[in-house]
Structures are given as C-alpha cells and as structure tokens.
Amino acid sequence: MESDPASQTDDGGAGLTRDDVAKVAELALLELTDADLDRFTDQLGAVLQRAEELAAFDIADVPRTLHPQPLHNVYRPDVVIELTEDQREEVLANAPAEESGRFKVPPALGEEP
Amino acid sequence: MSDTPTSGGGHAHTPDPALDTASGIAAAVRAGDRSAEEVFRAHHERVLAHTEADVDLNVFNTLTADEGLAAARALDARIAAGDDPGRLAGVPIALKDNLCTRGVETTCSSKILQGWVPPYDATVVERLEGAGAIVMGKTNLDEFAMGSSTENSAFGPTRNPHDPERVPGGSSGGSAAAVAAGYVPLSLGSDTGGSIRQPAALCGVVGVKPSYGSVSRYGLIAFASSLDQIGPFTHTVADAALSLSVIGGHDPADSTSIRSAFPPVLQHLEDGIEGLRVGVIGELSGDSALEGFEPEVLARTTAAADALAGAGAKVETVSVPSTVAGLSAYYMIAPAEASSNLARYDGVRYGHREDGVNTRAMMAASRTAGFGEEVKRRIMLGTYALSAGYWDAFYGRAQRVRTVMIREFDEVYANFDLLLSPTSPCVAFPLGEKSDPMTMYLNDVCTIPSNLTGQPAISVPFGTDDGGLPIGVQILAPYGGEVDLFRAARALEDLAP
Numbered sequence: 001m002e003s004d005p006a007s008q009t010d011d012g013g014a015g016l017t018r019d020d021v022a023k024v025a026e027l028a029l030l031e032l033t034d035a036d037l038d039r040f041t042d043q044l045g046a047v048l049q050r051a052e053e054l055a056a057f058d059i060a061d062v063p064r065t066l067h068p069q070p071l072h073n074v075y076r077p078d079v080v081i082e083l084t085e086d087q088r089e090e091v092l093a094n095a096p097a098e099e100s101g102r103f104k105v106p107p108a109l110g111e112e113p
Numbered sequence: 114m115s116d117t118p119t120s121g122g123g124h125a126h127t128p129d130p131a132l133d134t135a136s137g138i139a140a141a142v143r144a145g146d147r148s149a150e151e152v153f154r155a156h157h158e159r160v161l162a163h164t165e166a167d168v169d170l171n172v173f174n175t176l177t178a179d180e181g182l183a184a185a186r187a188l189d190a191r192i193a194a195g196d197d198p199g200r201l202a203g204v205p206i207a208l209k210d211n212l213c214t215r216g217v218e219t220t221c222s223s224k225i226l227q228g229w230v231p232p233y234d235a236t237v238v239e240r241l242e243g244a245g246a247i248v249m250g251k252t253n254l255d256e257f258a259m260g261s262s263t264e265n266s267a268f269g270p271t272r273n274p275h276d277p278e279r280v281p282g283g284s285s286g287g288s289a290a291a292v293a294a295g296y297v298p299l300s301l302g303s304d305t306g307g308s309i310r311q312p313a314a315l316c317g318v319v320g321v322k323p324s325y326g327s328v329s330r331y332g333l334i335a336f337a338s339s340l341d342q343i344g345p346f347t348h349t350v351a352d353a354a355l356s357l358s359v360i361g362g363h364d365p366a367d368s369t370s371i372r373s374a375f376p377p378v379l380q381h382l383e384d385g386i387e388g389l390r391v392g393v394i395g396e397l398s399g400d401s402a403l404e405g406f407e408p409e410v411l412a413r414t415t416a417a418a419d420a421l422a423g424a425g426a427k428v429e430t431v432s433v434p435s436t437v438a439g440l441s442a443y444y445m446i447a448p449a450e451a452s453s454n455l456a457r458y459d460g461v462r463y464g465h466r467e468d469g470v471n472t473r474a475m476m477a478a479s480r481t482a483g484f485g486e487e488v489k490r491r492i493m494l495g496t497y498a499l500s501a502g503y504w505d506a507f508y509g510r511a512q513r514v515r516t517v518m519i520r521e522f523d524e525v526y527a528n529f530d531l532l533l534s535p536t537s538p539c540v541a542f543p544l545g546e547k548s549d550p551m552t553m554y555l556n557d558v559c560t561i562p563s564n565l566t567g568q569p570a571i572s573v574p575f576g577t578d579d580g581g582l583p584i585g586v587q588i589l590a591p592y593g594g595e596v597d598l599f600r601a602a603r604a605l606e607d608l609a610p
Contacts, residue, residue: 016497020497021493021497024493024496024497024500025493027496027500028452028456028480028492028493028496029459029473029476029477029480030477030480030481030484030489030492030493031477031478031481040489040490040493043490043549043550043551044490044493044494044497046550046551047444047494047550047551047554048494048497048507050440050441050444050551051441051444051445051507051511053437053438053441054438054441054442054445054510054511054514055510056438057435057438057510057513057514057517059510059513059514059516059517062513062516062517063513063516064509064512064513064515064516065513065515065516065519065565066339067339067369067567068325068326068519068565068566068567068568068592069325069326069369069567071368071369073368074368076365087232090232091232093230094228094230094232094462094463094464095461095462095463096460096461096463096464096465096466097466103461103462105461105472106468106469106470106471106472106474106475107470107471107472108471108472108473109471
C-alpha cells in the first residue's frame, strides 16, 4: 500500500494513525483506497478524541455492563431438525452460488482454482 | 376502544387531521362498519397519489400492495363468516426494512442484502399479522440502521412529509414518514440510539422505544444486540399502547426476551398524572442545556414541563451528569457490537458477491462493494475499539461508564417516576446539511441514554417551531415503567398545542 510519509504520524486525533486504519480495514475485510484511508483516519480520530472524555470517570472498581439486563444463558434441547427438500431449496435460493445442495465458494487456499 | 383524534398543527404540510387511527380502523372493521379491503385501498391510494404527483418521499423500499389486498379480502371473508380477526383487524401497517418478512425482500437499505428473501417472519410480524394487521410494505432506513437522517440508504434518502427538502430523521425515517404522510396509521421501527424516537419527533408522530427485552428481536437484523429494540410509530399514544400490547411479551425465540407479559399500558392509559414526579433533565433542557440545542426545541420542552405541572404532576429539574458522556460510550459500544454482527456478510450464504481469486479475496471484495460509507466507518471504529491494546481503553471503559450511567439513573429514579427532555436537539434539517459524521452523531444525545440503560422512552409531538416543523418531547421511565410512561404521554398528548 502506498502511503505518504507525512501521514505516518498521528493525524487522526487520539493517536490514531493512517497505518492503524489500514490494519483495521484489513481485519474487517474492507479494501480502502488512499483517499478512503485519509478520510477515515480523520473521521475515526475525531470520534476517538471525543471518547477521551470517558477517562474522566472514576471506574476503577466499576464492573462492565455487557447487557442492560442481568442475563444468563438460556438453554433449549439440542435437537437435530431434518430439512425437507423444499426448505433446503428455500435457504439455498439466497446463495450467490451453490452446487449439489451446498454453498459454493472460490478456493479457500492459494490463488489458483 | 376510543377513536382518539390525531393531534396536528395548522401548517401547510400537516397530514389531514381526520386521518385514521389504528384503533379506529380496527373497531370499525371488527364491527363490520368498514371493510378491510376499502381501508387498504384508501391508504394505498394515498401512497400512489404521492408517488405519481412528483412528491415522492421515497418511503418504501418494497410495496406489497397485491399481497396486502389479498390479505384484506381474506380478512373480510373471515368477518363475514363471524370470525374475529383480532385487535388490529384491517389495519394497514409498514415495516422497517430490517425486519424479516417471509417471501418478501428484506434489504436493510444495503446493497449487500439487496435481493435477499428471508425464509421466515420476525416475531413482531407474526404477531401483528396474527392480530389482523395488513402489511403495506417495507420502509427505507439508514443502511443497517446506522444514521440519524435516512440519507445513508443505498436506495436514496427518504424525505420529510412536512417539508420534502428536509430529512425525516433516522434511522427509521421511512417508517416515521409512512405514518406522518398518512400511508399507514401504524409502522414499526428499531431503536438502537434513538432511531425510533428522533424520526418520530422530526415527523410529528408518536414513537416508542420500550424496555430492552420487552419486545422480541427475533427476525430483527442485528445492529448492536445489547441496544436494539423494536417499537411503533403512530398518530396517537393509544395506538402505540395498543400495538405494543400486541407485539410485546415473552418469545422463546429471543434469548434476551424477558419472561413476562408486556406491562398493562392500555388499562392505565387514562389514569391521569396527578402526583407523578417528573424530573426535567438539566443537561438537556433550559439554560443548563449543552450547546447545540435549538432555542425553540428547549422552549417547547419547558412548555411541556409546565403543562404537566399544571395538570397535577410534581415537576422539578434534576441533574443527570453522565448523560453528557452517553454519546461517547455509545459510539464505542454500538460500533463494536456492529463490527461483530456484520462480520456475517461475507458473500457466502446470501447477499451480494463479487468475484475473487480465493475465498478471502471474494469476501473482502464483496464487503467493500456491498457496504456503504457509514457502515464501513462503524465497522472500522468497532474493530479498532475491540482490537488488542485498545480494548480496555475504549470498549472496556465505555462498558464501565455504561454501568455508571445505569447506577446514576437508578438513583435519580428513587426520587422521580419519570424524566423529561427534548427528543432531538433540533427540528428536521435540510437534506445534505450534516455531512460530517460527528455532527450527525450529536443528534442522538437525548435518546442514547435510554438504550444504554435499557429503559423505555417515548417521543410525543408537542407543537412546532415558527416554520411549522414538528418538535417532539421525550418522556423517559425506569426499566419496566411503561405504565407510568404511557399515562404521562397520554396526558401530554392532550396538553400539546
């Protein structure tokens, strides 16, 4: 990826660099152009900069809230359901590609089929 | 069932005040005074009149008029045979296009889901249809419900029925506009940070985010699972109460669904507000409000507080300091959850696919072509907040502040039954005005706290600004406090100018 040396510095606020954004995009399976990278670095940096206000809270002994309700796992019997041919077709009808009743994708390894 | 008249100002774009309510339609259809077919045709004609008269508000992604007409006829046949089809008999409804509808395309207003036809119905759709409601169509939204203006739709923005040059709010802008324009008396949206209440305020209709877990999310395409809730748009508070009593209550298909019936809001709707203790949130109102609030919005909120006091409520201002930081906590937590939820869109089992030399290249190309700008921004923000080295500083810290906020609201509710604030800092703004993401996010400052706490809140229309644009006032309640919430909202509706 080509990058302007000047933009290797913290240019997005809150210490967010253009390289950070490129790395995050790779993790998220998103392809960004150089212009995208510049723009997103600024925009994400602005949000992160604002989020620094969260540091003002005394949270040393405060637990995290993952959920607004004190939830526990909910269980049901693990039952195998046989799909009918019609149901199978209904599910596969949305697939971009299928073969022999299965989802079809390009090779998972390497570049050649 | 009372046929409550709709509230409405006298300005140019206000829909006909004689517009049908859901309660009124259902009563007439069940009594045999109106046919479901006639009701459906009349509403469908309003949609067609608009789209053909060059004032297309771009409300619907998909219209299901043929299926709806067939359902209306079937319902009339059942009534003729002595059947009672249910509490929403013959009521035309619209559904935000992130709610799954069996056999009907469901897109989230995203290219990545364009053409996807769900093999199942959301629980709320089953329950509404089971009560006799008839689907008119699927409404436009900000892509994957990420936005506050419905401009982030892959299918173009929805326009505000009160002024087509302005946004309807978002992300459920299509559902809000569908009710405001008189296309349907009832629609559903989803609210992750204000996406029902803010567009309700900007379109001059009632909008409710109920307590987290009180309405099943089964079949709601996930954005941020610990924040998302489904709720209604209506002309009247009574219609909102009716619809929630139909869609609410336990659902085994949603593991976060609470194991109890929806609170008895309809039974207590007319109880009045004598003695209710209402706190006006200082950080969001009056002279102490944060910057960025429009003076007319603050003035309407003060007027609403005065009106409630005049009607017998005990009203005083209360400070809820963590409200201010809600926005920052939300814009860490919601994108983090979104980045995880949206990892499933990879072009394998459904949705948009681009070619690629291998699976990974195919996935990256599909996601890059399929997601819009705002969705990419939030996925990256969330991925960053969750990544090694930053997790504790951003995501973890935001979750701890979320706890602080819940505790603070609990303390406030020890002394108050309800809280009051504006719904949105501003009235409907012109299309294209808020192009900077941070500026757009600031729209959610009043609504986000209820999502972080899981508590219910409602937006009630309360007059307009000088230009005739609607202003909404928000009432907030403690978890499960829908009975008092609706009592106060019903009272405020009658006190509205």
